[in-house]
Amino acid sequence: MQDNSNIKILITGGAGFIGSNLCDYFLTQGYAVVCLDNFATGFRKNITPFLENPRFELIEGDIRDKATCERAVQGVTYVLHQAALGSVPRSIQDPVTSNEVNVSGFLNMLVASRDAGVKRFVYAASSSTYGDSEALPKVEEVIGKPLSPYAITKYVNELYAGIFSTTYGMETIGLRYFNVFGRRQDPAGAYAAVIPKFVMQFMNHESPVINGDGQFSRDFTYIDNVVQMNALALQTTRPEAVNTVYNTAYGDRTTLQDMVYLLRTYLAEYDPVIAQIPVVYGPPRAGDIPHSLASIEKAQRLLGYQPQFSFAQGLKEAVAWYWNHLPQLKK
Numbered sequence: 001m002q003d004n005s006n007i008k009i010l011i012t013g014g015a016g017f018i019g020s021n022l023c024d025y026f027l028t029q030g031y032a033v034v035c036l037d038n039f040a041t042g043f044r045k046n047i048t049p050f051l052e053n054p055r056f057e058l059i060e061g062d063i064r065d066k067a068t069c070e071r072a073v074q075g076v077t078y079v080l081h082q083a084a085l086g087s088v089p090r091s092i093q094d095p096v097t098s099n100e101v102n103v104s105g106f107l108n109m110l111v112a113s114r115d116a117g118v119k120r121f122v123y124a125a126s127s128s129t130y131g132d133s134e135a136l137p138k139v140e141e142v143i144g145k146p147l148s149p150y151a152i153t154k155y156v157n158e159l160y161a162g163i164f165s166t167t168y169g170m171e172t173i174g175l176r177y178f179n180v181f182g183r184r185q186d187p188a189g190a191y192a193a194v195i196p197k198f199v200m201q202f203m204n205h206e207s208p209v210i211n212g213d214g215q216f217s218r219d220f221t222y223i224d225n226v227v228q229m230n231a232l233a234l235q236t237t238r239p240e241a242v243n244t245v246y247n248t249a250y251g252d253r254t255t256l257q258d259m260v261y262l263l264r265t266y267l268a269e270y271d272p273v274i275a276q277i278p279v280v281y282g283p284p285r286a287g288d289i290p291h292s293l294a295s296i297e298k299a300q301r302l303l304g305y306q307p308q309f310s311f312a313q314g315l316k317e318a319v320a321w322y323w324n325h326l327p328q329l330k331k
């Protein structure tokens with residue numbers, strides 16, 4: 001293992017789905033990792049294995065608190081900012097809290113990082129920034145109008161990061177994540193993402209409900225591709241590759257119907273009863289865009305990104321993980 005222990009990375013939201021996978025990867029690469037999380041939607045169990053590692057530090061705190069952000073960035077070289085309240089429906093239900101965390105909390109982290117002389121600030125942006133633009137594939141420079149409070153907060157993040165680059169000379173990179181899925185993504189709760197939610201429903205022998213006719217499509221992106229993008233964003237030394245945003249996706253799209261059928265097929269390898277469970281169709285959901293497909297050309301050209309997992313390969317891995325962790329998930 002490389003000795004990167006003199007390089008400290010702050011991962012905000014490190015107890016969440018994507019954040020805990022980033023903690024895992026960068027610890028494996030020999031870095032010192034600080035996780036800042038208030039466990040709003042993240043879990044202690046996601047980071048329990050890291051607590052014994054002397055290179056791992058947990059700061060339990062809230063990014064809405066400036067002093068906490070200032071404390072967390074001490075001695076930090078890179079920030080991977082993941083902390084936010086995800087989910088479009090959550091932001092429709094409570095736009096004020098989403099804004100406080102996703103915008104004010106983001107700004108607190110930017111200011112604290114600037115003042116502490118952090119080398120680079122890499123942050124979780126979102127494909128929701130494409131809003132009502134119907135162009136496919138999505139290219140970074142062509143966006144539409146936001147369709148939800150959540151999308152506004154994520155776009156504001158990009159605007160602030162851009163201003164901090166031009167005004168204070170801070171290095172920033174935004175990663176527009178497209179429907180990420182994989183190990184440790186929470187299957188429970190009203191705001192669960194579609195893949196883990198359907199996995200649990202199938203495992204409980206319940207019919208999953210597709211919003212709409214199943215012909216909406218998404219560029220479902222396996223977590224390991226997202227980890228690779230974060231590593232590339234953090235490590236790039238090309239001046240033209242920083243102070244910009246990148247689609248973070250596989251670069252292909254799958255309809256909801258095909259996703260659910262493939263999921264059922266993979267799960268039925270573990271439990272044959274699942275093959276017989278019918279899929280139910282419900283009304284479309286507010287704020288959902290019909291199709292989403294990323295161009296990954298910019299990430300390939302400027303960062304050397306090469307996604308390692310197709311949707312089907314990633315889904316197989318995810319299903320195996322959920323199956324092996326079913327007893328803990330049902331607790």
Ligand code: NAD
Pocket residue numbers: 012013014015016017018019036037038039040041042043061062063064081082083084085086087101105124125126127176177178179180181186193
């Ligand atoms: P997640 O909910 O699992 O992780 C978010 C983490 O942030 C949680 O651990 C949560 O406890 C923490 N957090 C929330 N509010 C906080 C606060 N005030 N202070 C400190 N910590 C706080 O979600 P995720 O899917 O891992 O998402 C990570 C990031 O990626 C988010 O910024 C999200 O908006 C973005 N994103 C995710 C997807 C996706 O498909 N999962 C897509 C686009 C963008």
